[in-house]
Amino acid sequence: MTELPGDLLYTKDHEWLRHEDDGTVTVGITEHAATALGDLVYVELPEVGQDVESDGEMAVVESVKAASDVYAPITGSVVAVNDDLADDPEKINSEPYGEGWIVKLAPDDEIDESQLMSPDAYQQFLDELDD
Amino acid sequence: MGLRTSLYDKHVEGGARIVDFGGWDMPLHYGSQKEEHHAVRQSAGVFDVSHMTIVDLSGDRTREFLQRLVANDVAKLKDYGKALYTCMLNPAGGVIDDLIIYFLATTRYRLIVNATTREKDLAWIREQAAPFGVKVIERAELAMIAVQGPRARELAAPCIEADWRDAALALKPFNGLQAGEIFVARTGYTGEDGWEIMLPAASAPATWDRLLAAGAVPCGLGARDTLRLEAAMNLYGSDMDESVSPLEAGLAWTVAWEPADRDFIGRQPMEKLRNSPDKRRFVGLLLEDRGVLRNRQKVVVGGGGEGEITSGGFSPTLGRSIALARLPAGEYDRAQVEVRGKLLDVRIVKTPFVRNGKILIDV
Numbered sequence: 001m002t003e004l005p006g007d008l009l010y011t012k013d014h015e016w017l018r019h020e021d022d023g024t025v026t027v028g029i030t031e032h033a034a035t036a037l038g039d040l041v042y043v044e045l046p047e048v049g050q051d052v053e054s055d056g057e058m059a060v061v062e063s064v065k066a067a068s069d070v071y072a073p074i075t076g077s078v079v080a081v082n083d084d085l086a087d088d089p090e091k092i093n094s095e096p097y098g099e100g101w102i103v104k105l106a107p108d109d110e111i112d113e114s115q116l117m118s119p120d121a122y123q124q125f126l127d128e129l130d131d
Numbered sequence: 132m133g134l135r136t137s138l139y140d141k142h143v144e145g146g147a148r149i150v151d152f153g154g155w156d157m158p159l160h161y162g163s164q165k166e167e168h169h170a171v172r173q174s175a176g177v178f179d180v181s182h183m184t185i186v187d188l189s190g191d192r193t194r195e196f197l198q199r200l201v202a203n204d205v206a207k208l209k210d211y212g213k214a215l216y217t218c219m220l221n222p223a224g225g226v227i228d229d230l231i232i233y234f235l236a237t238t239r240y241r242l243i244v245n246a247t248t249r250e251k252d253l254a255w256i257r258e259q260a261a262p263f264g265v266k267v268i269e270r271a272e273l274a275m276i277a278v279q280g281p282r283a284r285e286l287a288a289p290c291i292e293a294d295w296r297d298a299a300l301a302l303k304p305f306n307g308l309q310a311g312e313i314f315v316a317r318t319g320y321t322g323e324d325g326w327e328i329m330l331p332a333a334s335a336p337a338t339w340d341r342l343l344a345a346g347a348v349p350c351g352l353g354a355r356d357t358l359r360l361e362a363a364m365n366l367y368g369s370d371m372d373e374s375v376s377p378l379e380a381g382l383a384w385t386v387a388w389e390p391a392d393r394d395f396i397g398r399q400p401m402e403k404l405r406n407s408p409d410k411r412r413f414v415g416l417l418l419e420d421r422g423v424l425r426n427r428q429k430v431v432v433g434g435g436g437e438g439e440i441t442s443g444g445f446s447p448t449l450g451r452s453i454a455l456a457r458l459p460a461g462e463y464d465r466a467q468v469e470v471r472g473k474l475l476d477v478r479i480v481k482t483p484f485v486r487n488g489k490i491l492i493d494v
Contacts, residue, residue, distance in 0.1 A: 038148075038353065039165045041445040042423050042452075044471075060471070062423045064164045064353060064445055086421070 001031055005097050009113065010122035011073050016097060017116065020104070024079055025111070028101040029061065029070060029092060032126055037063035040089040045081040046103065052076060054115075059102055061092065070102060074111050080104040132156065136181035137274050137332035141339050145349050153247035155182040158351035168357050168447040170348035171321050172488050175280035175287075177339065177347040178355055180320075182246040185270040185329060186256065189239045196263035197232065197240060200256070202377060202395055204387035208234035214305045214318055217385050218377045219255070220397025224404070225373040226380065228252050229365060231318065233307050241314075243275075245367050259396070274335035278347055279325035279358075281488060284317075286345040287326055290338050291315060299326075320355060322362025322486045361446050363415055363455060363482030369426055370413075370441040370455055378404050379457060380441075381413035381482070411438065411457050415482035416466070417492060418452040420475040429469040430456050430477070440468065448485045449494055455482070 008016040014033035018026045034040065044060040052058045052072035059070040081103050085091060092100035117125060133156040142149065147158035158179065160167060170176045188196070197205040203217030215232045228248045233241040244252045257267050278287045284300060291299045295310030302308055304324075307316030314329040330338060343349060356366070363381070365371060371380035378386070378401060386401070387393070404410055418424050424443030431437055438458030446453045454477075458466065467474040480492045 038160060039163055041165075042421060044422070062445070064357060064447070065159075067423065067425065 001035070004030075004119040004123055006119050008097065008119065009116040010119070010125075011071075011116060012125065013071050013073075015070065015073055017073055024104045024106050025074060025076070026101050026104050027058075027070075027073060028096055030122075031096045033068075034093050034096045034100070037061065037068055038065045039063055040092045043085040043089045043092070043102070045083075045085070046078050048078050048081060050078045052078060052105065061089070061102075072105065073116070074105060074107050075109065076105040076107040078103055079106045134182070136179055137335045138179040138181060138276075138339055141336055142179065142349075147349075147351060150352070152182065152352055153245075153249075155246060157182060158349070160351040160353045161349050164351065164353035164357065165447045167348055167350040167354035171280045171323055171350060171354065171358055172448055172485070173280070175278060175283040175325070175347040176321075176350035176354065177342045178277040178279065178350050179274075179339070180277050180327070181274040181332070181335065183275055184244045184246060184249045184252065185273050185275065186242040186244060186253070187235075187239065187268045187270055188242065188256075188260070188265050189268075190263065190265040191238055192263040193238050193240055193265050196260055196265045198393055199263075199395055200259055201230070201232070202386045202397065202401075204389075204393060205232060205234070205240070207387070208232070210234070210306075211236060212302070212307045212316075214307060214316060216305075218371075218382060219252075220377070220395070220401070221373055222396060222400075223373075224376050224397040224400035226367070226371045226375055226377055226382075227255055227373060229367050229371070229382070229385075233314075233316065235309075247368060270329075272332055273329045274332040275327060275329050276335060276338060276342070277319055277321075277325065277327045278342055279319045279321040279323045280347075281324060283323070283325035283347065286347050287328070287342060289345065290328070290341055320362075320364055321358040322364070322483060323358075324487065357444055357447055360442055360444055360453065360455070361448055361483065361485035363484060365455070366442055375457075376401055376404055379411045379413060381455070409460050411459060412461075413441075413455065413457050415480045415484060415492070416440070416443075416454040416456050416468070416477040417449075417480050417484075417494065418454075418468070418475060418477050422470055422475055423452045424454040424468055424470070424477070428454075430458055430466050431469065431474065432458055432461065432466045433463050434461065436461065438466075446484060449490060449492075451494060453484050
């Protein structure tokens, strides 16, 4: 598995977040999650403008094996979705931290980062899962 | 730790993601399930199916016993090596397991039953065999490798001893041959040409290496499942079980009604269902919307009837989602499937969806 990008924050649900300069947050799933799911074949995205609640279901990713919910890591609203995933869901497998991003959110409030993990903390979290 | 086949180390070496399957540690895939799937449709793939249970039967009354045990009629097996697909039923006519029977010699037959049903199958077979004086011997010392795809036989031929190679290559579909220490059969679970070979477990790793070196792609249980779904081949436990008749699982073709006096186990209750207007349909579905059909999703048909998907998934060959489903009796060719609270349109299609690399339905 490749090294975790240092500029992202991570969740226990194996999602990642990136703070963008315009105040929005980009969200995707980690390489660990994508690998565990297997080849992605379908992504159900929310509507732009839709409100999402922290820990609420926001999208669904489906692989050859199973369907899995993607949870909103923060409370806010959807400002963009990655429409390219409709034709090429496997981007999530090949570039989970790049072209495989899923949604951009505008947070309602200041983000509570105590619920999120740094790359080092997430790496440790993954190592403990393997034990 | 689960049970391991003699090829387990090969799977780990090959980078397999290992999962539990009926108590066995088996490869799910070696990186990409889709690529493995395409390799089988376009070239050749190799599967470890050593977890399956091989049972040899012998005794003067073996044929008579099998005519009682299973719903198909082993009298159809005229030549040595010929194979028959069938179900063994409980007295209520439900499926205990589906199996392949090979005719080895006048008084000897070989059964291949599922791994997940091993214990109950062996107990049932032994119990039924006792009055016939038939010997039941599990061949746990044998491994089984399936090599499947348009190039499978060509790539695997060098694994057969030279003396037997031409005869092996001349095997017709659903025929097998003991070729030295290897039993080779032109059978499979993918809808492609190929062989299933049974050989001593100790010889399996070297044979596996040879197949890979020849260009066959190692494939896991994931690809095995999407390939068999496209080929509309049933999976025990998903498409049928002890509560389901073969007549409601698309397996009527595996039931031999003639001769009418052959009293196989489960025949009586099935006779009643045979001409019943309420007999449920077992059909193929093609999802017309985007999304993925999954096992156990509810299917809604016109007039308020409901059925269920027994096997659903994504078809890599079609690039669409397909399923097998058991639906209420009736004449209709469209339905809707409930996926996460929404109703998605599906079309009922004739199966198989794919066979020998070709798409057989209108997409």
